[in-house]
Amino acid sequence: MRTRLLPLLIVLMAGVLLALGFPLAVSVASAQQQKVVVDRIDDTARFASLAQFVTTRPAPGAAAETDERQQTLQKELDRYHDVYGIRAGVFYRDREPMGSAPSSFRVPFAEGALRDAFEEALYSRGSHDPPQVWPWQRGRLVVASPVIRDGDVVAVVVTDSPTGAMRAKTLRGWLVIAAGEVAAMLLAVGAALRLTGWILRPVRVLDATTHDIATGRLKSRVAAAGGPPELRRLARSFNEMADNVENVLEQQRAFVADASHQLRNPLAALLLRIEVLSYELPEGNEEIASVRAEGKRLARVLDDLLDLALAEHAAADLHLTDLGELATERVEAWRPTADEKGVRLVADCPAATGWADPIALSSALDAVIDNALKFTPAGEEVRVTVVANGGTTAIEIADRGPGLREEELARIGDRFWRSTQHQNIKGSGLGLSISRALLTAGGGTITYETHEPHGLKVTLRVPRTAPVPQSRDAGPGERLAEPQGLTER
Numbered sequence: 001m002r003t004r005l006l007p008l009l010i011v012l013m014a015g016v017l018l019a020l021g022f023p024l025a026v027s028v029a030s031a032q033q034q035k036v037v038v039d040r041i042d043d044t045a046r047f048a049s050l051a052q053f054v055t056t057r058p059a060p061g062a063a064a065e066t067d068e069r070q071q072t073l074q075k076e077l078d079r080y081h082d083v084y085g086i087r088a089g090v091f092y093r094d095r096e097p098m099g100s101a102p103s104s105f106r107v108p109f110a111e112g113a114l115r116d117a118f119e120e121a122l123y124s125r126g127s128h129d130p131p132q133v134w135p136w137q138r139g140r141l142v143v144a145s146p147v148i149r150d151g152d153v154v155a156v157v158v159t160d161s162p163t164g165a166m167r168a169k170t171l172r173g174w175l176v177i178a179a180g181e182v183a184a185m186l187l188a189v190g191a192a193l194r195l196t197g198w199i200l201r202p203v204r205v206l207d208a209t210t211h212d213i214a215t216g217r218l219k220s221r222v223a224a225a226g227g228p229p230e231l232r233r234l235a236r237s238f239n240e241m242a243d244n245v246e247n248v249l250e251q252q253r254a255f256v257a258d259a260s261h262q263l264r265n266p267l268a269a270l271l272l273r274i275e276v277l278s279y280e281l282p283e284g285n286e287e288i289a290s291v292r293a294e295g296k297r298l299a300r301v302l303d304d305l306l307d308l309a310l311a312e313h314a315a316a317d318l319h320l321t322d323l324g325e326l327a328t329e330r331v332e333a334w335r336p337t338a339d340e341k342g343v344r345l346v347a348d349c350p351a352a353t354g355w356a357d358p359i360a361l362s363s364a365l366d367a368v369i370d371n372a373l374k375f376t377p378a379g380e381e382v383r384v385t386v387v388a389n390g391g392t393t394a395i396e397i398a399d400r401g402p403g404l405r406e407e408e409l410a411r412i413g414d415r416f417w418r419s420t421q422h423q424n425i426k427g428s429g430l431g432l433s434i435s436r437a438l439l440t441a442g443g444g445t446i447t448y449e450t451h452e453p454h455g456l457k458v459t460l461r462v463p464r465t466a467p468v469p470q471s472r473d474a475g476p477g478e479r480l481a482e483p484q485g486l487t488e489r
Contacts, residue, residue: 006196013188021181028173029132036141036166037129043080043088044145044157050076051090051147051155054098070099077101087160090147093122098155107158114160117144121156124148133163135171202227202235209238218246271295318443321356323393323462324349324386330365331384334373342378345369349386354393354462356444361462364446368397368458375401376455393464398457403450 054070077088081101089100095107095118107118113130121144133139140160147155205222212220221242222235274295278288331347338345372382380400387394444462451457 006192009192009196010189013192014185017181017184021177025174025177028177029134029170032166032170032173033133033141036161037143040141040143040159040161041145044143044159047073047076047088047090047157048145048147051098051157052149074099085162088158090155090157091118092155093153113142114158117142118156118158120144121146122153124153133167135167135174139163198227202231206235206238213242218249267295267298318355318357320353321358321361322351323354323356323395324351326358326362327365327384327386327395330362330369334369338373338382341373343373343376344381346381346383349384352386352388352393354464355466356462364460365395368460372397372399372401375399377401388464391464392461395460396457398451398455400455403455
C-alpha cells in the first residue's frame with residue numbers, strides 16, 4: 001500500500017511546488033528586467049534635460065554657448081558609454097544625431113526595437129516596457145524618451161542596453177529558486193515518508209496479526225500503537241474480536257476434552273457390564289462380540305478426541321533435536337507390530353538436526369507409522385527416511401499399501417474422514433489430524449503424495465534454524481503458524 005500511496009503524494013507535492021515555482025521564476029525575471037528598465041528611463045530623462053537646451057541645430061557662426069551645451073551633452077554620453085557599455089544618443093526628428101556614443105550609433109530606418117521605440121517617443125510618449133528577455137536569449141533593451149520644448153517633441157533620447165548582466169542575475173535567482181524547490185521537495189518527501197509510515201504502520205501490524213490468527217497463532221494481538229484515531233479504534237475492535245474468537249475456540253476445545261473425559265468413565269463401566277454379561281451367554285455369541293467391538297471403537301474415538309483437543313491447545317516446547325535418532329527410536333518401538341503383521345519396517349535415518357518439540361514430533365510420527373502399518377498388507381514394506389534439505393529436515397514415511405486416489409488426497413486432514421475403500425480397517429479418522437496439530441504447533445509441516453507404483457508417502461518437515469522470537473503482541477502460549485492446504489488420510 002505504501003508503494004502506491006507514496007508516489008501519489010510525491011506527485012501531488014511536486015505539482016504544488018512547480019505551480020509555485022514557475023510564477024516565482026517569471027516574477028524574478030520580470031523584476032530584474034523592470035529594474036533595468038527603470039534605470040534606463042532615469043538615464044534618458046537626465047539626457048533629455050540636458051538636450052532641452054540644444055534643441056536646434058547649430059548654424060555656422062552660432063554662439064559659443066550653444067556649442068558648449070552640445071559638447072557637454074556629448075561628453076556625458078561618451079562617459080556613460082565608457083562606464084556602462086550602453087549605447088546612447090539624442091536624435092532629431094529626422095534621425096540626425098544631436099550627440100551619440102559611440103559615434104556610429106544611429107537609429108535605423110528598418111523595422112526593429114530601436115526604430116519602434118524612437119517612433120513611439122516622437123508622439124510624446126515614453127516607450128512601452130520592452131518584451132521580456134529570458135536567460136537563454138541574447139536580446140537588448142531599448143528605452144526612448146522624448147525631448148520636449150514648448151510642448152513639442154524636438155528630439156528623442158534612445159538607450160540600447162546589453163542584457164548579459166541582467167540575464168546572469170535572473171539565472172542566479174532561478175538557481176536559488178530551484179535549490180529551494182529541491183530542498184522543499186526533499187523535505188516534503190521526508191514528511192510523506194513519515195506520514196505514510198505513521199498512517200500505514202497500524203495497517204501493517206493489523207495485516208500481520210490477521211495472518212497470524214488465520215494460520216493458528218490465536219494469541220496474536222495488535223499492540224497499541226500510533227496512527228490515526230480511526231485505526232486505533234479499529235485495532236481495539238480487532239483485539240476484542242480476536243478475544244471473542246479465541247474464547248469460543250477455547251470453549252469448543254474444553255467441551256471436546258471434557259466430553260471425552262466424562263464419557264470415558266460411563267463407557268468403561270458399560271464395557272465392564274458387557275464383559276460380565278458375556279459370561280451369561282453362550283461362548284462365541286456374535287451379538288455380544290459386536291457390541292464389545294463397537295464399545296472398544298467408541299473408547300478409541302474418545303481417546304483420540306481428547307488427544308486432538310490437547311494437541312491443538314498445547315504450546316510447543318522447541319529444542320534442537322536429532323531427528324535421525326528420534327526416528328530410529330520410533331521405528332524400533334513399532335517393529336514388533338510390523339513383524340506381527342508381516343510388514344517390513346525399514347529405517348534409513350542418518351543424523352540430522354532440526355528445531356522441534358521432541359514429544360509432539362514423536363507422537364505425530366507414531367500416528368503416521370501406525371497409519372502406514374494399518375494399510376500396508378503383509379509382505380510389503382514401510383520405509384522411514386530422514387533427509388536434510390536446505391532449511392528443513394524431513395522425515396518421509398512411504399508405505400506400499402493401496403494408496404489413495406488423487407481426489408481423495410484433498411480430503412486427508414478432515415476429521416473423521418476415511419476413504420470409502422478403507423472403511424473396514426480399524427481407526428477413528430482422527431490420527432492424522434492429531435499428527436498435523438502436534439507438528440504444526442512447533443512450526444513444522446506435513447504433506448501427502450502418492451507413492452509410486454502404489455501406496456502413500458507422508459513427509460514431516462521441521463525447520464533447521466532457530467525459531468524467530470514471538471513478537472511482543474503475542475501471548476506466552478501462542479502457537480506457531482499452521483501451514484495451509486495440508487491433508488491427511
